[in-house]
Amino acid sequence: MAIVKWEPFGHVATLQDRVNRLFEDAFPRYGEAEDDLSLCAWRPSVDIYETDEGLTVKAELPGVKKEDVSVEVKENVLTLKGERKADSEVSDDKYYRRERCFGTFQRSFSLEYHVNPERINARFKDGVLEVTIAKPEEEKPKQVTVNID
Secondary structure, eight states: OOOOOOTTTHHHHHHHHHHHHHHHHSSSSSOTTOOOOGGGOOOOOOEEEEOSSSEEEEEEEOOOOOOOEEEEEEETTTEEEEOOOOTTSGGGGGGGGGOOOOOOEEEEEEEOOOGGGGEEEEEEETTTEEEEOOOOOOOOOOOOOOOOO
């Protein structure tokens, strides 16, 4: 009889493999997730930060044309919408690998103060959309003279 080192948790890994196989058999995946474009939901990355002048939103939009982007403000919600279109000059059967996502996107952000739409500026340069929202002007107290009879 051979002497074998005892490993108290050696069978746990085997059990984990069996449970994984059980779930893979019960719920098969049709195609790999990385190859299935229907699972691809594109959400551009966004940075939001405050400056002395107001709020700045920067969104990375590589491959998106300026004409395909819109910025809207309604009821203190800033919405960025757009579309990144797929390359039409290459047919689907010519691809070896396709990892980039295409299609429409929409990102909405609640603003903490009322925004004047005329005080919003947006610029699009090098695939980055930069939206600056000016802080609202502070309401100054108005002094009213009261006549007492």
